[in-house]
Amino acid sequence: MKEEQGHQDEELLGKAYDGQLMRRLLRYLAPYRWWVVVSLLLLFLTTGMQLLGPYITKVAIDTHIAAHDLHGLNLAVLAYLVTVLIGFLSQYAQSYTMQSTGQRAMHDLRTQLFTHVQRQDLAFFDRNPVGRLMTRVINDVETLNELFGSGMVALLGDLLMLIGVAVAMLALDWRLAVISFATFPFILPATAAYRKRARENYRDSRRILARMNAFLQENISGMATIQAFGQEARHFRRFKEINAQHRDALLQSIQYNAVFFPSIELFSAITVGIVLWVGGAMILDEQVLPGVIIAFVQYVNRLFAPIRDLAEKYNILQAAMASSERVFKLLDVQESLAGPATPTHPLRLRGEIEFRDVWLSYAVGEPVLKGISLRVAPGEKVALVGATGAGKTSIISALCRFYDVQSGSVRIDGIDVREWDKRTLRRHLGLVLQDVFLFSGDIARNISLGDPAISEAQMVEAVRRVHAQGFIDRLPGGLHAVVEERGSTLSQGERQLLSFARALAFDRPILIMDEATSSVDTATELLIQDALRALLVGRTALIIAHRLSTIQFVDRIIVLHKGRIREEGTHQELLANGGLYSRLYELQY
Incomplete structure (x- = not known):
């Protein structure tokens, strides 16, 4: 029971974002800083290409189609295709660069962890179960790799997209931009509620999963004893109970996702409808050109995609913060048997x-x-x-x-x-x-x-x-x-x-x-x-x-x-x- 409680306590989450932990994590990217710089530049390029697409559409409609300019239309289509191609190549290069950098950084961290564990003395292993150390070196580092490889950069990309879309919309027509932002007062509370419930659910599922892993490891190791004393049925019932708790926690997570993400799609559809309704009236009044409305519809779709992604990246971020806290707690364990300042290295021994x-x-x-x-x-x-x-x-x-x-x-x-x-x-x-x-x-x-x-x-x-x-x-x-x-x-x-x-x-x-x-x-x-x-x-x-x-x-x-x-x-x-x-x-x- 005491061990089970230890696993539960270990899975309790701290802050969803901890600046001190993040700064310590970023040190592992320091040897690869130029790769990170290249990745960030490629991220800006990818975002720029995605923002150019709707504007080129607007130019094609309002400037070339309206003027029956086939040559200009061909150039606009070619420009659109070029932005798509450049965006694809830059996104591929950025993803490969950042994933590769994350793998190298986590290789260094995993190597440091293994070296650190090897240096510990037997008293350390008396206090720390093997399963827990395995989780630190493998599972927790893999969670951090997800943060470095996709979560952190994707989070920055989503923020860049939000800012870029907002600026582009305001530049095209501030009135339609304000109308497009009208659903945000409803989205923000929904996102905050989802984030709170997702955090609690994540904590519960991690705690139950830790309990199930510990129970499973113990039972497999002691299978000979269980079978010798005919305790299979009792242990099966206990595992079934823990497994059901884990299933219920995951089903609850599915329910939250099933409500939140379609809600974002609903708000996106409502915003598009409002833009078409108000924009159509403005076209009839000759206040805006049709291409502007088409561009706004595309920008609205690009506006809500990062909002959906940000909610998912929040889960990655909180998992990484929890994992980094446990990893650094292990790395901060000092050797209980410290070596002398000037150790002795005799080459030959008499054996006394x-x-x-x-x-x-x-x-x-x-x-x-x-x-x-x-x-x-x-x-x-x-x-x-x-x-x-x-x-x-x-x-x-x-x-x-x-x-x-x-x-x-x-x-x-x-x-x-x-x-x-x-x-x-x-x-x-x-x-x-x-x-x-x-x-x-x-x-x-x-x-x-x-x-x-x-x-x-x-x-x-x-x-x-x-x-x-x-x-x-x-x-x-x-x-x-x-x-x-x-x-x-x-x-x-x-x-x-x-x-x-x-x-x-x-x-x-x-x-x-x-x-x-x-x-x-x-x-x-x-x-x-x-x-x-x-x-x-x-x-x-x-x-x-x-x-x-x-x-x-x-x-x-x-x-x-x-x-x-x-x-x-x-x-x-x-x-x-x-x-x-x-x-x-x-x-x-």
């Missing part, structure tokens, strides 16, 4: 690890590590054991600087990890996690992660040493066999073997394993143990394991309980002590 009175909390007032102090000598193999929630994984998180400690320090080769460049630090650490993540692509890419420094020979050797060659050879394509999303076509054990191969291929001086053998069978585990003994020679290693049989070869075992170190020693020493480790061992065997 030291924790000095380390306290770590994920939530204020709830420490998960409480005064941890330990030292791992270069090349030493240390295992961390303890019950779930004892703090084993938190020690790894502090070492990799996924989270900052509240007090104390974590040091590698005597240097506080907060003084390291984060990327340099992590490039010296080989990490094998229990929950293995595989990317779509092939086996080779999941071992090398696309790093060109890792050759295929290194990958083959890594695969051989972790005994993954057997199942890889059975796959069509071997190392280049296709891996589906999240490795869905591989078993958990096979995915874990690939993570071992990945760590071996990267050949880091410090190796970290978090429950790395929990999902392989006993026979495979024995093979991996042989490979690990060879792999760990000359490397520092921290190994987290619930299976105590997998860590009996290590130099030292540290037993954690409720965030504190309770015991420390070799396997035999800890068994002889009869403490926590001994009880854990007895429970397993």
Whole structure:
């Protein structure tokens, strides 16, 4: 319920137009300012050609047809065709230029967003669901692209057309111009009412859509659990309810459009009728020429088209303002683990690890590590054991600087990890996690992660040493066999073997394993143990394991309980002590 409310709050709209947000958006057009200038010039040219058409019609009727001047009429028709052709070409060029510029600007924004998200630390992803971040990078940026590509320029074009038509009408005959504007006192309140209702409806539909997306994403991800407990009918009813709310919101929007836009057409027809009635009387009184009336009818049609478009562009504008607010809110999130002013970039590592009175909390007032102090000598193999929630994984998180400690320090080769460049630090650490993540692509890419420094020979050797060659050879394509999303076509054990191969291929001086053998069978585990003994020679290693049989070869075992170190020693020493480790061992065997 809390998550659902979060999605609702996120869709609440601010102002329909925010000057500060717009100025910030326009910065992304700055590198392409000359393209924007060209687009604007083409927009003026297009508008000018559209305004010339009715005037040429007026000249053809009043000057050439009235005088039976066929040659002049031919020239007027040719001029009209030229304006149409130039208008078509300029509109095409303007649309292409502005759309292309918008795509480039949004490419830059999307790249900046992705880079910014990549720089965030794990605590950020704990607070922000994946679906919400996907919406920011894809959907919201696409909404802004619509503003840049068509909405903003089209809005300016509509305003230019309104001003140009009004000036042209006043220049032809101010009396007929005033009559043509007579319906505006009725149009303006109707437009304001439509805009208000459309805004409220847009807000409601966006909120319901966010709720439906969240519900759908959660259900697809948890489909196995839903089917296992036979909850399909209940979830179907809930989805049907949300879907019906979304349908009703869209139907309400259709109703508003069905009333507003025909109303504009009605006002346009009434205005044309009034112009013909009054203008016809003026022609009979010889106050105006017939061509003027024909031109006015055409100008009236051009006058009301921008009014219809402005109402639609308002929806684009308010959607863009809402999206830009969310996008910039994401971009304004600062890195929680700021790097030092002069970061350390050691080229070689001895592999010494030291924790000095380390306290770590994920939530204020709830420490998960409480005064941890330990030292791992270069090349030493240390295992961390303890019950779930004892703090084993938190020690790894502090070492990799996924989270900052509240007090104390974590040091590698005597240097506080907060003084390291984060990327340099992590490039010296080989990490094998229990929950293995595989990317779509092939086996080779999941071992090398696309790093060109890792050759295929290194990958083959890594695969051989972790005994993954057997199942890889059975796959069509071997190392280049296709891996589906999240490795869905591989078993958990096979995915874990690939993570071992990945760590071996990267050949880091410090190796970290978090429950790395929990999902392989006993026979495979024995093979991996042989490979690990060879792999760990000359490397520092921290190994987290619930299976105590997998860590009996290590130099030292540290037993954690409720965030504190309770015991420390070799396997035999800890068994002889009869403490926590001994009880854990007895429970397993």
